[in-house]
Amino acid sequence: MEFVYKGKTKDVYKLEDGNYLLKFKDDVTGENGVFDPGANTVGLSIEGAGKAGLRLTTFFFKKMNEKGIPTHFVDSDIDNNTMTVLPASLFxxxxxxxxxxxxxxxxxxxxxxxxxxxxxxxxxxxxxxxxxxxxxxxxxxxxxxxxxxxxxxxxxxxxxxxxxxxxxxxxxxxxxxxxxxxxxxxxxxxxxxxxxxxxxxxxxxxxxxxxxxxxxxxxxxxxxxxxx
CATH class of the missing domain: 3.30.470.20 (ATP-grasp fold, B domain)
Structure with a gap:
């Protein structure tokens, strides 16, 4: 797979089949060591945050797919902190x-x-x-x-x-x-x-x-x- 982008809370790789792999990290957004979901900087690192984020994301994306709400979710590998997604273009x-x-x-x-x-x-x-x-x-x-x-x-x-x-x-x-x-x-x-x-x-x-x-x-x- 090909490394594409290093993000604040996850890294992105391109897979051979055209899909993408998101690697969840333990970094979360915030300021001065205080978590803030609206912040645009990494404020702190919480051990286990990546796996926790992936587990909850998987739960909700599966829920959305069941309801027919469009997502880019394909599947996830909780043990390796990764999620496979469809390619998407940004706004x-x-x-x-x-x-x-x-x-x-x-x-x-x-x-x-x-x-x-x-x-x-x-x-x-x-x-x-x-x-x-x-x-x-x-x-x-x-x-x-x-x-x-x-x-x-x-x-x-x-x-x-x-x-x-x-x-x-x-x-x-x-x-x-x-x-x-x-x-x-x-x-x-x-x-x-x-x-x-x-x-x-x-x-x-x-x-x-x-x-x-x-x-x-x-x-x-x-x-x-x-x-x-």
């Missing part, structure tokens, strides 16, 4: 889509004049550009279309899929008495028809979840979610 150099159910994190930092911490939000969707140098700026559907990153029609599909996938994750967490505060997704164009599909991962490192007033860290989240 521009990549966008991230956040679905928010509570006012926390960067949402609260931006809109704190109007929002109270922990205030309920109605599946609020934000799209940001993956651009570390510019701190992952927010962008509107009009700007995305003007800059040739995606059409307004694609943007609508993206938002609808985000709400649908977020609702599935939220429902699964609720079964374990967990509340999802926010979650970050990535999407790409997959297949000959370039349909929009969920890519990357769905893990504790991409979301904030609470049990009552207690924040649940990624590793513990995986243990709770996959406990028989």
């Amino acid at each position: 521009g150099k990549g966008v991230e889509v956040i679905c928010r159910y509570r006012a926390v994190g960067s949402f609260l930092r931006r809109y704190g004049m109007y929002a109270e911490e922990g205030q309920k939000l109605d599946s609020y969707v934000e799209v940001t550009l993956k651009d570390d140098d510019r701190n992952d700026p927010l962008i509107t559907d009009e700007a995305l279309e003007m800059l040739g990153i995606m059409t307004k029609e694609e943007y609508k599909v993206l938002v609808d899929l985000t709400k649908e996938i977020g609702a599935v994750v939220k429902e699964e967490l609720a079964k374990k008495d967990l509340e999802l505060y926010d979650i970050k997704f990535e999407f790409g164009r997959v297949g000959e028809d370039n349909h929009i599909a969920l890519i990357d991962e769905i893990s504790g490192g991409n979301m904030r979840a609470f049990m009552g007033d207690e924040y649940i860290e990624p590793l513990k989240l995986e243990q709770i979610m996959l406990k028989d």
